[in-house]
Amino acid sequence: MRLAVVGAGAVGRAVVDLAASYDHEVVAVADSSSAVVAPAGETLDPDTVLRRKADTGAVGDDVPEAALDAEYDVLVEATPTTLDDAEPGYGHAVAALERDRHVVLANKGPVAERYDALRAAEDDSAGRVLFEATVGGAIPAVTTIDDLGPAHVTAVRGVLNGTANFVLTRMAAEGLGYEHVLAEAQDLGVAEADPSFDVEGTDAALKCVILANVLYGGGYTLADAEVEGISGLPGEALSLAAEDGMTVRLVGSVEDGDIRVGPRLVPEHGTLAVSGTRNIVQIETDHAGRLNISGRGAGGPETATAVLADVGRLSRPTGSR
Amino acid sequence: MRLAVVGAGAVGRAVVDLAASYDHEVVAVADSSSAVVAPAGETLDPDTVLRRKADTGAVGDDVPEAALDAEYDVLVEATPTTLDDAEPGYGHAVAALERDRHVVLANKGPVAERYDALRAAEDDSAGRVLFEATVGGAIPAVTTIDDLGPAHVTAVRGVLNGTANFVLTRMAAEGLGYEHVLAEAQDLGVAEADPSFDVEGTDAALKCVILANVLYGGGYTLADAEVEGISGLPGEALSLAAEDGMTVRLVGSVEDGDIRVGPRLVPEHGTLAVSGTRNIVQIETDHAGRLNISGRGAGGPETATAVLADVGRLSRPTGSR
Structure with a gap:
């Protein structure tokens, strides 16, 4: 699956780092101030993205919103959890669903504070929402x-x-x-x-x-x-x-x-x-x-493992291996 | 999903008993000496089947093989585990796959002793094989x-x-x-x-x-x-x-x-x-x-819960709730 990873904290960075080992590709990454999007049909080199983030504090030159417009199959929402309106995470998730894309959340806000609205957006979409990573890190609750x-x-x-x-x-x-x-x-x-x-x-x-x-x-x-x-x-x-x-x-x-x-x-x-x-x-x-x-229950690679397990569930046909 | 349950020990009986509470229907049940198959388009009444089994020792009047020919979506194989050729469980599973039906195993034999052959049969089938119930009862290993x-x-x-x-x-x-x-x-x-x-x-x-x-x-x-x-x-x-x-x-x-x-x-x-x-x-x-x-790790209802969780996985589209 082609992933757009929004949020470049410990979890988002670990998803970028580990995606290839789960046979997925990263086509866009955003942090709070920037984004990098692969040219159409291409994928990002994870090491280059992570090194740039470490060296400069920003993943790229685009505006953060550019990642939402990328050609991805699954939006990985890993921005910090916010309460009440759960923004900007909620808006990111809905934007993906409106484009009939899947959403995998590491951000607890949208499913804790606006669950019913998110499910309504999912009902109108060909995309699905999964969120195993939001509860107990690697634990499959x-x-x-x-x-x-x-x-x-x-x-x-x-x-x-x-x-x-x-x-x-x-x-x-x-x-x-x-x-x-x-x-x-x-x-x-x-x-x-x-x-x-x-x-x-x-x-x-x-x-x-x-x-x-x-x-x-x-x-x-x-x-x-x-x-x-x-x-x-x-x-x-x-x-x-x-x-x-x-x-x-x-x-x-x-x-x-x-x-x-x-x-x-x-x-x-x-x-x-x-x-x-x-x-x-x-x-x-x-x-x-x-x-x-x-x-x-926490940690970048641990939570990323749960995110990538969700991506795996989205990529497998019913009941297959 | 329409289930054919082969094997009427503690696990098979519990699957018959609990299937309706998971929104599945039982259309055929077999034990080692008999079977009962619902008329086309109809389903079995679980209580009637279980009462007859308790009262007479046999689930029905048909030969056991009749259950394999029923109009089911999923074959639940719950006969006792056997070693080496893993028969008759292995043959039951393959018969279902050849009809492009799914198989859910509670019987360990086919996946312990003839895993490769079973997967080969699955590869040639539109049906899938799941077997969560074979390891650790209710534990989702x-x-x-x-x-x-x-x-x-x-x-x-x-x-x-x-x-x-x-x-x-x-x-x-x-x-x-x-x-x-x-x-x-x-x-x-x-x-x-x-x-x-x-x-x-x-x-x-x-x-x-x-x-x-x-x-x-x-x-x-x-x-x-x-x-x-x-x-x-x-x-x-x-x-x-x-x-x-x-x-x-x-x-x-x-x-x-x-x-x-x-x-x-x-x-x-x-x-x-x-x-x-x-x-x-x-x-x-x-x-x-x-x-x-x-x-x-064992018990009829516990193992039946794992069987019915597998049936649920087979019945849901990818990534859906």
């Missing part, structure tokens, strides 16, 4: 729910933010306070300079909203989630939990139409107590019990 | 590897036999000997009267052979697997392991072209130490680290 059939999934819960989980894991293991561990996480690059999106539960909540939209066929936005973060959690809470063989994780859940994210007591050696930056998704089914899927 | 792209999976390992795992879990937890726990498992119906298929590692090895065929594009049969079971394992091995925070699991692995199954030391609270009859599959990838997927 959305696909597994789709394959089981949303009607057969009774609940989904999980640990969906690696930064918050890293902080909780370190607090429990070292008996350190929240502020201390957060500073350490920032030094290591695990937490952003402004960590609120992660530690206040917003990121995990967006992922749960996306799962709710998949489970219930739409209707949810971030405003529907009940969210509590971990920034107020005292170190003593973790010590007390440990005395009973428990620990604390930032758990998100979607069940009976409700979306909740907050710190929860979980067994120290239990399935939900993934450590460090790992994520886990638990899927409860009506006839097959509980499935647990854990893996790396 | 085959699909996840397919979606990641076999070329991007560097190794797969897992605990793939619930009976052996139940025995090892009980031996470790209660300090009991193998013979004692095995008798208990037989009383509970977790182990067969002849448990050798499970405890000698054959069943786990077949699943690893299937995964090897998916990973490497065929070429493997059971004869290629190096297999050691748990029947010779002394209780002391588990006690000694526990002193170091370890336990023993029957682990199967596919890596660098080699298939191995045998008892292995694993951390007591580690990911591979699933308890009871649960299964786990670990998928190592080139760019996304390790994925762990655990769940119920």
Whole structure:
């Protein structure tokens, strides 16, 4: 498939880097200030694009919008997640659908905040929208729910933010306070300079909203989630939990139409107590019990792997290998 | 989709029972001695079929082969797994492919013992073969590897036999000997009267052979697997392991072209130490680290869920919801 990659952060760059190893071609790349588009019938050399980005900060000389007009089969939308109107990601996705092209999202905004409108645009298009990369990085959560059939999934819960989980894991293991561990996480690059999106539960909540939209066929936005973060959690809470063989994780859940994210007591050696930056998704089914899927929940190549798995699904005929 | 279900054991019966809840219809069912086929254009009433099977031991009055001639879209092959020529399952699958129908296997034989021949038959057919149910019950192992792209999976390992795992879990937890726990498992119906298929590692090895065929594009049969079971394992091995925070699991692995199954030391609270009859599959990838997927590895409704997920994949157009 010919890919146009919009967004040249860690995920977009990894998609450009890895596409050829999945037998796909990159014909356009855009970042926030520029774009590079291959001449008609040709493809871009990934190394050249990535080197230029590294050297100059811009992928090319065109205006960013030029990538949207390129001759691609799949638009990979990997600009940063934004809330409310989810722009510019939402507009990029709709522009592709209006041209009857497929869209693969790494950006959570369009499927968390404007799911119903996006699906309506998809219904009018020959293109499809896939978004496995938006929940749990490399973990195939959305696909597994789709394959089981949303009607057969009774609940989904999980640990969906690696930064918050890293902080909780370190607090429990070292008996350190929240502020201390957060500073350490920032030094290591695990937490952003402004960590609120992660530690206040917003990121995990967006992922749960996306799962709710998949489970219930739409209707949810971030405003529907009940969210509590971990920034107020005292170190003593973790010590007390440990005395009973428990620990604390930032758990998100979607069940009976409700979306909740907050710190929860979980067994120290239990399935939900993934450590460090790992994520886990638990899927409860009506006839097959509980499935647990854990893996790396973030990172450029990890998330790009999910993006390229979606591209693969779009490129294969029904039921083929 | 219209299903013909061949094999009326726990899995076949559960497919008949659950098909309607996945919006599929059953048009034919066969067991080892009989079949029932719906009149042209009609479908079978699942409850009637299942009641007759329970009451009389036979699903119908026709000869079993009649189900193969029915007007179905997908043949669900759920007869018992057989080795070597994998008959009659292999012949059933090929008969369906020759009629350009899809095949969904719950029977491990055809994809473990005659994978290459089955794929050749598929290449000549408009029908496709899917077999998620053959590995790890409800766990989406085959699909996840397919979606990641076999070329991007560097190794797969897992605990793939619930009976052996139940025995090892009980031996470790209660300090009991193998013979004692095995008798208990037989009383509970977790182990067969002849448990050798499970405890000698054959069943786990077949699943690893299937995964090897998916990973490497065929070429493997059971004869290629190096297999050691748990029947010779002394209780002391588990006690000694526990002193170091370890336990023993029957682990199967596919890596660098080699298939191995045998008892292995694993951390007591580690990911591979699933308890009871649960299964786990670990998928190592080139760019996304390790994925762990655990769940119920056997059981009628659990395996039927995987069968019906395959049917769903066959019924959806590319990339659609």
